[in-house]
Amino acid sequence: MKIAILGGDGFVGWPTTLHLSDLGHEVHILDNLSRRWIDTELGVQSLTPMDSIQERCRIWHEETGRRIHFHLLDLAKEYERLKSWLAETRPDAIIHFAEQRAAPYSMKTDRHKVYTVDNNVSATHNLLAAMVETGIDAHLVHLGTMGVYGYSSVGAAIPEGYLPVDVETLDGSKATQEILYPTRPGSVYHMTKSLDQILFQFYAQNDGLRITDLHQGIVWGTHTDQTRRHAQLINRFDYDGDYGTVLNRFLIQAAIDYPLTVHGTGGQTRAFIHIQDSVRCIELALADAPSRGDRVRIFNQMTETHCVRDLAEMVAKMTGAKIAYLPNPRKEAPENDLVVRNDQFLALGLRPITLAEGLLDEVVEVARKYAYRIDRSRVPAVSAWTRELGSKVDHDPEGKAIRSVS
Amino acid sequence: MKIAILGGDGFVGWPTTLHLSDLGHEVHILDNLSRRWIDTELGVQSLTPMDSIQERCRIWHEETGRRIHFHLLDLAKEYERLKSWLAETRPDAIIHFAEQRAAPYSMKTDRHKVYTVDNNVSATHNLLAAMVETGIDAHLVHLGTMGVYGYSSVGAAIPEGYLPVDVETLDGSKATQEILYPTRPGSVYHMTKSLDQILFQFYAQNDGLRITDLHQGIVWGTHTDQTRRHAQLINRFDYDGDYGTVLNRFLIQAAIDYPLTVHGTGGQTRAFIHIQDSVRCIELALADAPSRGDRVRIFNQMTETHCVRDLAEMVAKMTGAKIAYLPNPRKEAPENDLVVRNDQFLALGLRPITLAEGLLDEVVEVARKYAYRIDRSRVPAVSAWTRELGSKVDHDPEGKAIRSVS
Numbered sequence: 001m002k003i004a005i006l007g008g009d010g011f012v013g014w015p016t017t018l019h020l021s022d023l024g025h026e027v028h029i030l031d032n033l034s035r036r037w038i039d040t041e042l043g044v045q046s047l048t049p050m051d052s053i054q055e056r057c058r059i060w061h062e063e064t065g066r067r068i069h070f071h072l073l074d075l076a077k078e079y080e081r082l083k084s085w086l087a088e089t090r091p092d093a094i095i096h097f098a099e100q101r102a103a104p105y106s107m108k109t110d111r112h113k114v115y116t117v118d119n120n121v122s123a124t125h126n127l128l129a130a131m132v133e134t135g136i137d138a139h140l141v142h143l144g145t146m147g148v149y150g151y152s153s154v155g156a157a158i159p160e161g162y163l164p165v166d167v168e169t170l171d172g173s174k175a176t177q178e179i180l181y182p183t184r185p186g187s188v189y190h191m192t193k194s195l196d197q198i199l200f201q202f203y204a205q206n207d208g209l210r211i212t213d214l215h216q217g218i219v220w221g222t223h224t225d226q227t228r229r230h231a232q233l234i235n236r237f238d239y240d241g242d243y244g245t246v247l248n249r250f251l252i253q254a255a256i257d258y259p260l261t262v263h264g265t266g267g268q269t270r271a272f273i274h275i276q277d278s279v280r281c282i283e284l285a286l287a288d289a290p291s292r293g294d295r296v297r298i299f300n301q302m303t304e305t306h307c308v309r310d311l312a313e314m315v316a317k318m319t320g321a322k323i324a325y326l327p328n329p330r331k332e333a334p335e336n337d338l339v340v341r342n343d344q345f346l347a348l349g350l351r352p353i354t355l356a357e358g359l360l361d362e363v364v365e366v367a368r369k370y371a372y373r374i375d376r377s378r379v380p381a382v383s384a385w386t387r388e389l390g391s392k393v394d395h396d397p398e399g400k401a402i403r404s405v406s
Numbered sequence: 407m408k409i410a411i412l413g414g415d416g417f418v419g420w421p422t423t424l425h426l427s428d429l430g431h432e433v434h435i436l437d438n439l440s441r442r443w444i445d446t447e448l449g450v451q452s453l454t455p456m457d458s459i460q461e462r463c464r465i466w467h468e469e470t471g472r473r474i475h476f477h478l479l480d481l482a483k484e485y486e487r488l489k490s491w492l493a494e495t496r497p498d499a500i501i502h503f504a505e506q507r508a509a510p511y512s513m514k515t516d517r518h519k520v521y522t523v524d525n526n527v528s529a530t531h532n533l534l535a536a537m538v539e540t541g542i543d544a545h546l547v548h549l550g551t552m553g554v555y556g557y558s559s560v561g562a563a564i565p566e567g568y569l570p571v572d573v574e575t576l577d578g579s580k581a582t583q584e585i586l587y588p589t590r591p592g593s594v595y596h597m598t599k600s601l602d603q604i605l606f607q608f609y610a611q612n613d614g615l616r617i618t619d620l621h622q623g624i625v626w627g628t629h630t631d632q633t634r635r636h637a638q639l640i641n642r643f644d645y646d647g648d649y650g651t652v653l654n655r656f657l658i659q660a661a662i663d664y665p666l667t668v669h670g671t672g673g674q675t676r677a678f679i680h681i682q683d684s685v686r687c688i689e690l691a692l693a694d695a696p697s698r699g700d701r702v703r704i705f706n707q708m709t710e711t712h713c714v715r716d717l718a719e720m721v722a723k724m725t726g727a728k729i730a731y732l733p734n735p736r737k738e739a740p741e742n743d744l745v746v747r748n749d750q751f752l753a754l755g756l757r758p759i760t761l762a763e764g765l766l767d768e769v770v771e772v773a774r775k776y777a778y779r780i781d782r783s784r785v786p787a788v789s790a791w792t793r794e795l796g797s798k799v800d801h802d803p804e805g806k807a808i809r810s811v812s
Binding site: 079083110113114117118121122125126129130132133135156163165166167168169170172179180182183184185186187188191194195198199201202205206207331337339385386387 | 485489516519520523524527528531532535536538539541562569571572573574575576578585586588589590591592593594597600601604605607608611612613737743745791792793
């Protein structure tokens, strides 16, 4: 297959690119490299030393004889170039990672809110409009997030995309209608992913576009079978307060004998998936494309759920780190349950890697190995969800505000 | 009250401006005059001769002694100017009409799709981000559309914004949760209004913004008590295939002895409201602001429903016009029922003007009076929803393709 990977230089985009190239597909990365620019803006860098995209592609070719094609293109701002490229290349599948993907970054300032909305909505909509206009029949696979649903639902297990609702009809009888499972995003970033869902619904219905939307959990882990092949193919590992996920920040804190900082009670439950399973899910979703006229196919791309407190305890036990409880800069429920259905990927053959079996590798092969590169000042989370919350957040978790509890 | 009217030069914006100025409020129009530019782009003009916004404001001052302040500003592109203006002026209420509002225009070409999404989403989100950033506590009243819900629901009467859904909880018991009534937009324009709904939900929840969303039906009628006061205060009347609503096009067709062109079976049922009731509803909504922390208040702003075929027959009976049935360029159900709840405005004191009583005025005072200004070539609808539908649409309804049935 000829596959376009939009955002193929990013944290999930890069290992996906390698995985699909390794399977023999003709792979094209389209990326504006904005994630690298944001590193520059924030003055942070990946823990793992990361080469330029051009150099990464060169090494991959040297190692495997396979070519990855890289195209510098801004989806959100270069509609006409995108359209020409699609019309010429006519990919069979398009995997769309090309959105700003950090909730804290999207809440930093009004400029970051505006950037996240403009970039993410225009990128996704430009792609859809260009697919219709060029008449290509590519299968679009989009990376969404479980986070669109929020974490305060009173409902039972979150189904895969759709919710049957009983309604009374005009003649007074009862009927069941399937609606998109309602979203309740908790950040500007999550909000843009909720908007995407409505764009997809429209273009599948009006133009028959074939779309799969993967509602992913928090991705953990660094290495995949392909990134391990050469030191310069290594994936990025973010640990700063904006792009570092909770798990990555715990690993880094443990590696430098910093307390594991839990915001609020730590009762926030989230869904997780290993990066190796993430690229495998994308392969499975590609092989199972919807037909023209089908509704959007939605998968929950996650394999287990944990609350933040339990994650901290897991890392503390493995490393001897202490745990510190800090005020929560996010506006969210202090505690929540979370049960998620993921039957579709399990039925397609996914065999998950669990945190219990994979986490020690991360401690040893990544966090400790590269500990010398850690910038301690970048570890605290600094984006507050509202001004009021901002004033309560202690930006110095090593200071006396920490209540060390373990 | 100090009121900002975004898009105050438009079809509903202008009479709303006059109505609120007449009530004694300090009124500021913010508008980029894009609607006038689109007239230029399409080579069409309002049937009624329409003065510049500056001249309109001057005449209003001459007639009433009241000042309307006009500010040329592009909400979608001038975030920083918008923020400065809000911080300085600190309006008590903001009425937001500033979006591209024609479904056929939004479907003309890919350029029009991209413009509609970029303009509407950025305008609305910039406004929300600037309200939070400046810390003003204005009540935001937004003009949405009934059309977000689509017209193929199996449900009974469309409620005002929210739908109670029965869900099973994690412990196996039943609970009722209120969700936003699910949207199923049928055009790119309607899609942007569905996106707005999610933006509003987020900013009301995260930042306590006080928001009212008016889901309006198709607005008909031209004059209000204030636009009648002087010939140069007259409201715009669109009859072209993009911006002219079905009713306006019937009126114009009748005035020039052209057959009333019904697309498809005419079984499409839509919600309607007179322009005078529309401005009155906005006044009522302003007086009934939600409190900080409330969820978004949603009203269905419509007063009656009719199917297109019945509208054609109503106009035909009044004018002697014939009816012609043409292929439908829109992707939509050929026939639909529509029942809409509008209890909230009725409870607040709205006494609707019905089509049955008001339509003859439009025939005599508008369509016949200005018939000399009609450009016959602009009457057919030319935007098709998909390429396949485009090839089937007959762009010459005066030619032999018309099956004249009346």
